[in-house]
Amino acid sequence: MISKLIKKIEEKDAPIVVGLDPQMSFLPKFLLDEAIKEKGETLEAACDAVVKYNKGIIDATFDLIPAVKPQIAMYEQFGCAGVAAYKETCDYAKSKGLVVIGDIKRGDIGSTSGAYATGHIGTIEIGSKTYAPFDEDMVTVNPYLGSDGVQPFIDVCNKCDRGIFVLVKTSNPSSGEFQDREIDGRPLYELVGEKVREWGEASMDGDYSNVGAVVGATYPEMGKILRQIMPKSYILVPGYGAQGGKAEDLKCFFNSDGLGAIVNSSRGIIAAYKNEKYAKFGEAGYAEASREAVKDMIADINSAR
Amino acid sequence: MISKLIKKIEEKDAPIVVGLDPQMSFLPKFLLDEAIKEKGETLEAACDAVVKYNKGIIDATFDLIPAVKPQIAMYEQFGCAGVAAYKETCDYAKSKGLVVIGDIKRGDIGSTSGAYATGHIGTIEIGSKTYAPFDEDMVTVNPYLGSDGVQPFIDVCNKCDRGIFVLVKTSNPSSGEFQDREIDGRPLYELVGEKVREWGEASMDGDYSNVGAVVGATYPEMGKILRQIMPKSYILVPGYGAQGGKAEDLKCFFNSDGLGAIVNSSRGIIAAYKNEKYAKFGEAGYAEASREAVKDMIADINSAR
Numbered sequence: 001m002i003s004k005l006i007k008k009i010e011e012k013d014a015p016i017v018v019g020l021d022p023q024m025s026f027l028p029k030f031l032l033d034e035a036i037k038e039k040g041e042t043l044e045a046a047c048d049a050v051v052k053y054n055k056g057i058i059d060a061t062f063d064l065i066p067a068v069k070p071q072i073a074m075y076e077q078f079g080c081a082g083v084a085a086y087k088e089t090c091d092y093a094k095s096k097g098l099v100v101i102g103d104i105k106r107g108d109i110g111s112t113s114g115a116y117a118t119g120h121i122g123t124i125e126i127g128s129k130t131y132a133p134f135d136e137d138m139v140t141v142n143p144y145l146g147s148d149g150v151q152p153f154i155d156v157c158n159k160c161d162r163g164i165f166v167l168v169k170t171s172n173p174s175s176g177e178f179q180d181r182e183i184d185g186r187p188l189y190e191l192v193g194e195k196v197r198e199w200g201e202a203s204m205d206g207d208y209s210n211v212g213a214v215v216g217a218t219y220p221e222m223g224k225i226l227r228q229i230m231p232k233s234y235i236l237v238p239g240y241g242a243q244g245g246k247a248e249d250l251k252c253f254f255n256s257d258g259l260g261a262i263v264n265s266s267r268g269i270i271a272a273y274k275n276e277k278y279a280k281f282g283e284a285g286y287a288e289a290s291r292e293a294v295k296d297m298i299a300d301i302n303s304a305r
Numbered sequence: 306m307i308s309k310l311i312k313k314i315e316e317k318d319a320p321i322v323v324g325l326d327p328q329m330s331f332l333p334k335f336l337l338d339e340a341i342k343e344k345g346e347t348l349e350a351a352c353d354a355v356v357k358y359n360k361g362i363i364d365a366t367f368d369l370i371p372a373v374k375p376q377i378a379m380y381e382q383f384g385c386a387g388v389a390a391y392k393e394t395c396d397y398a399k400s401k402g403l404v405v406i407g408d409i410k411r412g413d414i415g416s417t418s419g420a421y422a423t424g425h426i427g428t429i430e431i432g433s434k435t436y437a438p439f440d441e442d443m444v445t446v447n448p449y450l451g452s453d454g455v456q457p458f459i460d461v462c463n464k465c466d467r468g469i470f471v472l473v474k475t476s477n478p479s480s481g482e483f484q485d486r487e488i489d490g491r492p493l494y495e496l497v498g499e500k501v502r503e504w505g506e507a508s509m510d511g512d513y514s515n516v517g518a519v520v521g522a523t524y525p526e527m528g529k530i531l532r533q534i535m536p537k538s539y540i541l542v543p544g545y546g547a548q549g550g551k552a553e554d555l556k557c558f559f560n561s562d563g564l565g566a567i568v569n570s571s572r573g574i575i576a577a578y579k580n581e582k583y584a585k586f587g588e589a590g591y592a593e594a595s596r597e598a599v600k601d602m603i604a605d606i607n608s609a610r
Contacts, residue, residue, distance in 0.1 A: 079438025133384025
């Protein structure tokens with residue numbers, strides 16, 4: 001799978017991913033009003049608005065980008081209807097040729113991680129039929145439970161040609177509380193990075209592994225070291241833009257081949273219309289605003305790598 | 306919320322929780338056959354069988370137990386239909402007066418954890434209406450991202466009278482890979498335990514906190530220390546039975562008041578009919594087998610505390 005993602009990144013010359021994280025406050029009012037008119041003040045109406053919003057952004061940007069990263073939490077907040085909206089968003093993005101990275105941060109003990117892997121990137125048999133339930137291309141995974149929580153995902157990556165990104169050093173302010181604590185003189189995230197390298201050896205796909213890592217743009221010094229620890233792992237880099245990460249901070253996440261990193265922006269793209277810089281598009285032009293923001297982001301990131 | 310759970314534990318004299326983790330291999334064949342006859346070899350058929358299976362177990366045990374713990378991964382493996390089956394299971398259990406502990410192990414950066422908390426234990430407003438999307442009573446939370454990933458859950462606990470159990474030391478074989486690593490001479494899980502105590506002070510409900518912890522029955526020596534580190538936190542103890550934890554190992558998880566721990570069993574109860582000890586019930590008597598297994602488990606656990 002990682003070779004497929006790399007091919008798309010090279011085709012579009014855009015090592016970026018658009019985070020489809022539809023917070024209620026991002027939704028253009030007219031979309032929610034329309035949906036409520038049809039379905040009342042219901043969870044289903046909110047989800048209809050979310051799907052329409054996402055489709056607008058996908059339509060306006062799919063020719064420029066290799067991938068989208070829907071954050072499942074922003075859909076789970078609406079319950080079952082939200083999970084259906086997540087699935088519809090993933091399917092629509094795939095129909096437009098995009099790689100779908102499900103930001104699900106799952107992780108559990110062996111058999112349970114196996115069920116998550118089956119549901120999200122694998123297949124399940126019911127009688128003589130086989131189904132791919134959520135059918136994302138790649139997902140994010142939480143490593144706190146250790147190898148037996150991650151291995152079932154790797155097994156499914158190998159069986160179904162999929163990929164994962166394991167949380168190593170997250171972008172949030174308190175990520176250091178546990179991740180930075182020193183063990184034998186080295187921070188925990190480095191030990192997790194070493195495990196990612198080891199896990200990744202079991203799922204190589206060309207020059208890179210299907211087992212990547214999440215390292216926040218907000219911690220470039222740590223990114224530099226992690227880049228060296230995991231040379232064959234793609235790094236999914238959140239935290240650019242709204243969270244404070246700058247293009248100049250991103251250089252260290254790339255390898256000398258210009259590959260090895262894919263930078264995410266969520267609100268910077270999908271809520272661009274709320275940004276003064278793109279205000280001329282107005283709420284009705286939210287999708288066009290996203291397109292402009294994508295173009296600007298690609299130029300910014302490519303200036304750094 | 307924890308005071309509500311404690312009241313139910315005392316009423317039933319049963320500090321146990323039944324894990325509703327319907328793996329495909331546990332499903333009685335006749336239930337799946339019936340569902341396939343009606344809906345074909347589909348994900349929906351499998352989910353119908355799962356819900357019927359769960360309802361049978363709940364009907365046969367609800368008078369004996371305080372709570373159930375559905376493991377959402379076992380539902381997500383069926384995609385959207387599975388998530389709807391999860392919700393139906395939670396709702397049915399609540400209608401029978403049971404506390405529902407959603408084993409979701411979510412955790413993310415601040416606003417995203419906020420969305421998970423909203424969806425699972427909180428409420429969301431659509432126009433003038435307020436909804437509780439999944440409406441579990443308590444959920445499990447992954448601490449790898451630190452305080453800003455956990456705080457949104459605590460805020461919702463306080464707003465909506467709910468509870469959480471934070472992963473501290475998990476029951477699986479490789480949990481030690483990161484959790485046992487020593488930081489300033491002490492294992493990571495102890496530091497997480499100290500954070501749980503600190504977080505818990507912000508959500509007290511009687512003698513105990515709404516912020517509990519997950520500590521595996523498979524690690525009793527560590528449980529003993531963690532019991533002392535987090536005296537006001539309820540410990541949710543997985544790993545009893547099928548995973549190898551024994552009643553004699555459980556004493557250390559309880560406080561001297563006989564409270565402070567709730568022990569989970571999943572396959573030991575829900576797949577009891579596959580166990581030689583309860584084979585006389587047969588597949589058709591799977592629910593009755595579960596009832597007998599619950600009675601035996603309660604006697605076993607109460608002999609230890």
